[in-house]
Amino acid sequence: MDEVTTQFLTNNQTTFDLALALLLGALIGLQRGWKARERKSGERIAGIRTYALVGLLGGIAALLANEVTAWAFPVILISLLGVTLIAFYQRLQETRNFSITGTIGLILTFCFGAIAVAVDPVPAVAAAVVTAILLDNKTEIHALIRKLEAHELDAGLKLLLITAVMLPLLPNTDMGPGGLLNPYEIWWLVVLIASVSFVGYFAIRMAGPAKGILFTSLFAGLSSSTALTLHFARQSQQAPELSPQFASGILIACGTMFPRILVYCLLINRQLLPSLVWPVVAMTVALYLPALVIWHFNRAALAVKRPLLGKNPLDLKTALAFGALLTAILFVGELLKDWFGNTGIYVLSATSAIADVDAITLSLTRMSHGSISADTAVLGIIIAAAVNNLVKTGLATSIGSAPLGVRVAGPMVLSMFAGLLAIWLQ
Incomplete structure (x- = not known):
């Protein structure tokens, strides 16, 4: 296999991994967006587009950490966390209804995207699916705890x-x-x-x-x-x-x-x-x-x-x-x-x-x-x-x-x- 073919396959694999990071974010965003579908535009902090972009951002951060500087990943992660906290703080001032679940969901989505690109797509997919299921079954889980x-x-x-x-x-x-x-x-x-x-x-x-x-x-x-x-x-x-x-x-x-x-x-x-x-x-x-x-x-x-x-x-x-x-x-x-x-x-x-x-x-x-x-x-x-x-x-x-x-x-x-x-x- 010549050098050109090897480079072509490597680039295609990177593209596939980034696409997967985007899709994993979209999966979790679909659940979060469906829960907030009745809210008006501007009242939702993060939906399917935001989560999809955060998943892609995690993949890009992992790629930059590997190819440019190891500092890329922690800097981007801290920046994302700062923006998220500001958005949720503003939401708290308006509704007095705060849940840390959304913040954790965004951070996890970022990490899933990074894992899909830099580690292994299989655990990233499995973890994203489990996360979406846990987020979607809030009512059932709380009811189970009340019965326990x-x-x-x-x-x-x-x-x-x-x-x-x-x-x-x-x-x-x-x-x-x-x-x-x-x-x-x-x-x-x-x-x-x-x-x-x-x-x-x-x-x-x-x-x-x-x-x-x-x-x-x-x-x-x-x-x-x-x-x-x-x-x-x-x-x-x-x-x-x-x-x-x-x-x-x-x-x-x-x-x-x-x-x-x-x-x-x-x-x-x-x-x-x-x-x-x-x-x-x-x-x-x-x-x-x-x-x-x-x-x-x-x-x-x-x-x-x-x-x-x-x-x-x-x-x-x-x-x-x-x-x-x-x-x-x-x-x-x-x-x-x-x-x-x-x-x-x-x-x-x-x-x-x-x-x-x-x-x-x-x-x-x-x-x-x-x-x-x-x-x-x-x-x-x-x-x-x-x-x-x-x-x-x-x-x-x-x-x-x-x-x-x-x-x-x-x-x-x-x-x-x-x-x-x-x-x-x-």
């Missing part, structure tokens, strides 16, 4: 704490018997469970009970199917005529536990999936299908109160307790495996699942990397899931109305046998 309660904000910050702060600090080193205990991996499992519960809580919280029993129960299964079982069982005593709907909801929530198991295996040890997928599918269908049938024939009254999943979607004490439980199960599981072989693992699965199925599921999936065989882990997980659902059947039968217990017990027992049969056929 103090304990929910606290839960979100705690989730960030255990994910972005605590997790990187833990050593990623195998410890304990057989190198089974890895602090980083154990805490990562805690973060995984906390995240699933967090998503499930807010899915119900934002949608509300008006979405119906199926939607509510589906996402309650992500947060706590046991909590939903207890809640619906109590409600069935107060309103026995709604027992079919409550039974349908309990079955949906308990069935949601099985897809969660597949997600855990996919993230931790996907080699288990071929052996686990069919038993899990069989147990899920054995719960979902009766739930949908019950719902179909009793769908006249679908709206139910949102299940009481606790005041806090994420509690650090609970997370720490779950981490301790995971560690204990991993340690005890290793001992039982050495003492009693696979039988010890199965006994541990059954006893642990009385209180919680997630801890034993994650523990067995972790152990399947080398401590136990894949077949043992799969059978242990299915035993744990079946026992956990039988425990919830007992809760529904003992606390709820008689019709609720009957409708829940049959599919639960069927689900257990379906899972064991699928393993035996494999």
Whole structure:
């Protein structure tokens, strides 16, 4: 390639980058101009033309900084900031309505233009699109903040704490018997469970009970199917005529536990999936299908109160307790495996699942990397899931109305046998 061709391509690339800087500014300006479209000419501080020119100015500033002097960029940026502040100050004197968002938007537009020319067009485009979306959804974002309660904000910050702060600090080193205990991996499992519960809580919280029993129960299964079982069982005593709907909801929530198991295996040890997928599918269908049938024939009254999943979607004490439980199960599981072989693992699965199925599921999936065989882990997980659902059947039968217990017990027992049969056929 000769020097003339190289120069031609370079000039064309520069032209393209400057055009992109102009378009990115126009994109943000389109949103800002649309918001102020009802104002008269002269009342708008900056619209599509201004933002487009600011994006182009950012590209030219970056080009001048590269080709002429490094001082070009900061001088132009400071000049733009000065002009912007003067314009917004005059606007403030006239309307007494000031928002810093417009100033930040102009500065960002200038920077996007510079990035598109001097760095990489891809992040510039992505950042400009995200900025336009944030600016366009002011009403929705403010409404979301108004709906957010103090304990929910606290839960979100705690989730960030255990994910972005605590997790990187833990050593990623195998410890304990057989190198089974890895602090980083154990805490990562805690973060995984906390995240699933967090998503499930807010899915119900934002949608509300008006979405119906199926939607509510589906996402309650992500947060706590046991909590939903207890809640619906109590409600069935107060309103026995709604027992079919409550039974349908309990079955949906308990069935949601099985897809969660597949997600855990996919993230931790996907080699288990071929052996686990069919038993899990069989147990899920054995719960979902009766739930949908019950719902179909009793769908006249679908709206139910949102299940009481606790005041806090994420509690650090609970997370720490779950981490301790995971560690204990991993340690005890290793001992039982050495003492009693696979039988010890199965006994541990059954006893642990009385209180919680997630801890034993994650523990067995972790152990399947080398401590136990894949077949043992799969059978242990299915035993744990079946026992956990039988425990919830007992809760529904003992606390709820008689019709609720009957409708829940049959599919639960069927689900257990379906899972064991699928393993035996494999």
